[in-house]
Amino acid sequence: MDYAALNFQPILLTLKLALTTVGVLLVVGIPIAWWLAHTGSRIRPIVEAVVALPLVLPPTVLGFYLLILLGPHGWLGQPFSALTGDPLSFSFAGLVIASTLYSLPFVVQPLHTTFEAIGKSPLEAAWTLGASKWDAFWTVATPLALRGYITAIVLGFAHTLGEFGVVLMVGGSIPGKTKVVSIEIYDHVETLEYTQAHILSGGLLIFSFLVLLTVYTLNRRLPVHVS
Amino acid sequence: MQSFQLEIQVINKRLKACRPTFFFLVALILIWNSPSYAGEVQVAVASNFLNPLREIARSFQKETGDRVQIISGSTGKLFAQIVHGAPFEIFLAADQTRPALLLKRGLAVKDSAFTYAQGKIALWSPKQGKVSEDGISTLKAKRFKHLAIANPKTAPYGSAARQTLQKLGLWDSLRQRLVQGENISQTFQFVSSENADLGFVALSQILDPKNKMKGSRWLVPETYYKPINQDAVILKKAKNNSTAKAFWKYMQGGFPTDVINRYGYGPGLPGD
Numbered sequence: 001m002d003y004a005a006l007n008f009q010p011i012l013l014t015l016k017l018a019l020t021t022v023g024v025l026l027v028v029g030i031p032i033a034w035w036l037a038h039t040g041s042r043i044r045p046i047v048e049a050v051v052a053l054p055l056v057l058p059p060t061v062l063g064f065y066l067l068i069l070l071g072p073h074g075w076l077g078q079p080f081s082a083l084t085g086d087p088l089s090f091s092f093a094g095l096v097i098a099s100t101l102y103s104l105p106f107v108v109q110p111l112h113t114t115f116e117a118i119g120k121s122p123l124e125a126a127w128t129l130g131a132s133k134w135d136a137f138w139t140v141a142t143p144l145a146l147r148g149y150i151t152a153i154v155l156g157f158a159h160t161l162g163e164f165g166v167v168l169m170v171g172g173s174i175p176g177k178t179k180v181v182s183i184e185i186y187d188h189v190e191t192l193e194y195t196q197a198h199i200l201s202g203g204l205l206i207f208s209f210l211v212l213l214t215v216y217t218l219n220r221r222l223p224v225h226v227s
Numbered sequence: 228m229q230s231f232q233l234e235i236q237v238i239n240k241r242l243k244a245c246r247p248t249f250f251f252l253v254a255l256i257l258i259w260n261s262p263s264y265a266g267e268v269q270v271a272v273a274s275n276f277l278n279p280l281r282e283i284a285r286s287f288q289k290e291t292g293d294r295v296q297i298i299s300g301s302t303g304k305l306f307a308q309i310v311h312g313a314p315f316e317i318f319l320a321a322d323q324t325r326p327a328l329l330l331k332r333g334l335a336v337k338d339s340a341f342t343y344a345q346g347k348i349a350l351w352s353p354k355q356g357k358v359s360e361d362g363i364s365t366l367k368a369k370r371f372k373h374l375a376i377a378n379p380k381t382a383p384y385g386s387a388a389r390q391t392l393q394k395l396g397l398w399d400s401l402r403q404r405l406v407q408g409e410n411i412s413q414t415f416q417f418v419s420s421e422n423a424d425l426g427f428v429a430l431s432q433i434l435d436p437k438n439k440m441k442g443s444r445w446l447v448p449e450t451y452y453k454p455i456n457q458d459a460v461i462l463k464k465a466k467n468n469s470t471a472k473a474f475w476k477y478m479q480g481g482f483p484t485d486v487i488n489r490y491g492y493g494p495g496l497p498g499d
Contacts, residue, residue, distance in 0.1 A: 071422045087372050089422035090406045172406030172417065173378070190303045190381045192310075 009176050010184040011203075017092070017180060018160040021099040025107040025156045028100065033111035034137075038120070051108045054101060059165025062102060066170045070094045090172035095180075098170055099160045106155040114148025115141070147219060154215045158208055266293035266470030269314060273302045273321035274412040275346060275384060275429040276457065278437060279490045280319065283483045290477075293470045301410035303381025309334060309462060316465030317475060319457065321346060321411075322383040326458040339461040343478055345493030346455035348387045351418060351433055352425040353442040362445025365425070366397055373406045375417040375426030384411040387452035388427035394451045431490040457492075 070077045070089045080088040088094045126136035164182040171178035188197035272280050277299045284295035306325040329335040350362045359365045377385030392398040408414030418426040465471035
């Protein structure tokens with residue numbers, strides 16, 4: 001077997017992308033999920049629908065809009081290149097933005113469900129005992145929602161690993177910057193390099209299975225604290 | 228008499244209940260029975276030749292009433308699909324290697340290969356003055372972030388771009404700025420959307436009447452890369468399809484040659 005031809009750079013890049021994306025997704029997703037779980041606002045269904053859009057839209061639609069958005073005249077691309085001097089398209093930062101949009105529902109939805117299941121009462125109890133809102137969130141809601149957090153992190157991570165169509169459209173396949181494992185596999189299959197395609201695909205298959213297995217096992221074990 | 232009326236009422240009710248199902252079935256039948264043509268041929272085409280092929284197919288359809296179904300992609304991808312049993316009948320590749328391999332594997336009809344076009348590459352930017360007249364100075368000045376090329380492994384136009392950069396001794400120093408399109412169409416789209424500053428695209432894409440942007444370009448001298456002879460073959464799947472043979476003959480006639488030249492391709496070299 002020709003192991004020399006197997007390149008580990010895309011694997012590292014993919015892991016880096018998935019981890020960064022999950023980080024960004026938590027920062028963006030937790031407030032959205034929290035707001036969705038506790039608001040009585042009339043625009044809630046609209047926000048819910050927007051968050052769920054990446055589930056139903058083909059990656060080509062996301063990819064098409066992202067190309068425009070990240071491009072030199074796009075809403076994101078223009079300010080970014082004005083600030084940093086670098087274009088956003090074909091960059092790692094651009095891929096992180098793409099993956100964040102693409103995996104958003106996978107993080108927001110589990111969090112939303114858990115926050116909703118916990119409800120307001122544990123928080124209200126904490127407030128009456130003198131905890132600040134921030135305190136109550138960190139010391140009461142977060143431990144209670146542990147299961148939701150784990151599900152959100154793992155699904156967001158795994159879904160970003162499996163990203164393909166969007167990256168194919170906006171990535172540009174630059175080694176070390178935007179050439180992720182799924183694109184590498186595609187290239188191998190196209191050039192009939194089946195050995196490498198087998199190794200990478202098999203690896204991804206086993207890895208993804210293990211990740212999901214971990215979530216489902218943990219989900220069984222972790223007690224549900226919901227009142 | 229009364230019971231008879233009752234029966235009619237019941238039947239009517241049932242029919243009414245069936246109505247949605249009925250409409251659904253009619254819709255299904257309409258969808259599945261899309262208009263039928265006398266004959267049909269499935270043509271797989273390298274994406275650089277998609278638009279000229281569309282023009283050629285339209286005139287063929289008008290003359291014969293037969294339908295040409297077009298599938299486009301990179302030569303490498305289409306080749307892999309054919310090897311795995313894709314139901315294509317004619318393959319218009321962007322090189323000679325892939326059709327020759329298909330002949331060797333017995334997947335193409337013997338002696339059906341001919342060179343239908345000779346591709347040319349150009350360095351192009353949609354911006355005026357971005358690419359200098361000789362192009363080389365533009366490449367050497369490196370005043371760009373991203374240079375788009377097609378995947379050199381799968382797309383012959385990408386391979387020609389790589390040969391050009393290697394000939395100029397710029398391949399290694401520009402490597403970090405290269406962005407790769409999956410095929411020459413995507414490469415063109417990267418440049419025309421200005422996500423990449425400039426790129427090596429097919430001359431035919433710049434000359435395409437659908438492309439309104441003129442910009443600036445440098446036609447790469449043909450001595451810089453191996454000629455991109457694009458070969459067509461009839462595939463084994465088409466053995467009994469007379470439409471496929473008719474289209475293959477038509478491709479070698481006067482009108483297609485005009486279209487091919489208008490798009491900036493070199494003349495086909497018969498038997499090459």
